[in-house]
Amino acid sequence: xxxxxxxxxxxxxxxxxxxxxxxxxxxxxxxxxxxxxxxxxxxxxxxxxxxxxxxxxxxxxxxxxxxxxxxxxxxxxxxxxxxxxxxxxxxxxxxxxxxxxxxxxxxxxxxxxxxxxxxxxxxxxxxxxxxxxxxxxxxxxxxxxxxxxxxxxxxxxxxxxxxxxxxxxxxxxxxxxxxxxxxxxxxxxxxxxxxxxxxxxxxxxxxxxxxxxxxxxxxxxxxxxxxxxxxxxxxxxxxxxxxxxxxx
Numbered sequence: 001x002x003x004x005x006x007x008x009x010x011x012x013x014x015x016x017x018x019x020x021x022x023x024x025x026x027x028x029x030x031x032x033x034x035x036x037x038x039x040x041x042x043x044x045x046x047x048x049x050x051x052x053x054x055x056x057x058x059x060x061x062x063x064x065x066x067x068x069x070x071x072x073x074x075x076x077x078x079x080x081x082x083x084x085x086x087x088x089x090x091x092x093x094x095x096x097x098x099x100x101x102x103x104x105x106x107x108x109x110x111x112x113x114x115x116x117x118x119x120x121x122x123x124x125x126x127x128x129x130x131x132x133x134x135x136x137x138x139x140x141x142x143x144x145x146x147x148x149x150x151x152x153x154x155x156x157x158x159x160x161x162x163x164x165x166x167x168x169x170x171x172x173x174x175x176x177x178x179x180x181x182x183x184x185x186x187x188x189x190x191x192x193x194x195x196x197x198x199x200x201x202x203x204x205x206x207x208x209x210x211x212x213x214x215x216x217x218x219x220x221x222x223x224x225x226x227x228x229x230x231x232x233x234x235x236x237x238x239x240x241x242x243x244x245x246x247x248x
Contacts (some may be wrong), residue, residue: 187212191220195231195242203238 194209195201207217221233221240230244 187216188220188224191217191224195240197242197244200232200239200241203240206240 190210190212191206194206203214203217203221207214210217212220218235221231224231225233230242232241232243234240
């Protein structure tokens, strides 16, 4: 039941009470004041209701505004979530690129470290080679100096031997001339003159031809064989062979 209907009912009750009041005012003394109080309270309620309705309308407007704001905020949140998702994807892509760059940097640093170690090893090796080269240069210089000394020494010895050889050749030629002329006679010379190149002769005949004693002749033949002379001596058969011609 609405407030308006209640008011109408109360008015009817007041009317009935007024009619009853004339009949029996002592039996119901309070009925006259209660409807009036009720009407006042109802009036007060209507004022409160009007105020509440006004507040409700105001609250409805504010609620609608808040709903619109919430809807807008929800749309903004959805847009922000989309942007956030896109930014998250972009961030992940950037993180992947950063990780790739970091991996490449680490690989490059590893290569640089390896190259530096290799360079250090090569530098150390080059220093060793430089030191060794200096040592070899010193050795080469000493060797060259020693070679020059040896060359000078050998040249001096060669010159001496050359002079001696020339002198010996001259003396040998003079000796040969003296031998051929018969100015020089020796036991060895007599043995050589008795021999015939490329022939094997009996020692008895050779002794007779040389005019020497047999023991002397044999001793000379043995010494010539010991000195690698071109002679073959077979002591068992008593023969001697002269393998090469002796030039006097």
